Amino acid sequence: MIKAAITGNIASGKSTVQNIIQDYGYKVIDTDIISKKYLTVKNKSLYEIFKDYDVFENGEFSRYKVGQLIFSDEYSRKKIAEIMHPQIKDDMLKFFKENEKEKMAFVGIPLLFEANMQDLFDKVIFVYANDDIRLERLIKRNNYTIEHAKDRMNSQQSQDAKIELSDYIICNNNSIEDLQDKVKKVLDELSS
Numbered sequence: 001m002i003k004a005a006i007t008g009n010i011a012s013g014k015s016t017v018q019n020i021i022q023d024y025g026y027k028v029i030d031t032d033i034i035s036k037k038y039l040t041v042k043n044k045s046l047y048e049i050f051k052d053y054d055v056f057e058n059g060e061f062s063r064y065k066v067g068q069l070i071f072s073d074e075y076s077r078k079k080i081a082e083i084m085h086p087q088i089k090d091d092m093l094k095f096f097k098e099n100e101k102e103k104m105a106f107v108g109i110p111l112l113f114e115a116n117m118q119d120l121f122d123k124v125i126f127v128y129a130n131d132d133i134r135l136e137r138l139i140k141r142n143n144y145t146i147e148h149a150k151d152r153m154n155s156q157q158s159q160d161a162k163i164e165l166s167d168y169i170i171c172n173n174n175s176i177e178d179l180q181d182k183v184k185k186v187l188d189e190l191s192s
Helices: 014-023 031-038 044-050 063-072 074-098 131-142 146-154 159-165 176-191
Strands: 002-008 027-030 104-108 123-128 168-171
Touching: 002 014, 014 027, 014 104, 014 123, 014 176, 027 031, 027 074, 031 074, 031 104, 044 074, 063 074, 063 146, 074 104, 123 159, 131 146, 168 176
Parallel strands: 002 104, 002 123, 027 104, 123 168
Antiparallel strands: none
16 A cells, blocks of 8 residues: 655645545545544643643634644644644554555645654655645635744745655646546556
């Protein structure tokens, strides 16, 4: 089985690429969805670290407030990564085990390089979009201010650095049809 990571910086179109790959019948999991499972007050170690921070609403972690905190505070970002990344990694390994008979399995993992998990994969697909396009998408999609959107974008390792570490680059600056064609080409190469 080929284990492939789908990664990309914020608002690059990684989720759209995941959906296209899934539409072709391949198994795909998304670490953003996995992380939601672990971002709960039942996650004792996480709760203990953040219990005195303003990151809760109605007795649970607020994804928005946690996002605000980790994108503005390096210490918090590192602490949450120390706790959640091993939990997410366990879920990914379980996913690979459950799908070992598949020809290919895909994991959407936006923080692949930041989490230093690239060694878990045979191939890395990087979804790229120009910074101005990503900024526009982020503001429109999440209703962020320009400043907050730029902070989010700047909190990640540069796209250029990630391109150097990736096996396939899918440029997502154009139409959905163009993106679908590019994804199909990558899938054809992977399966040949």
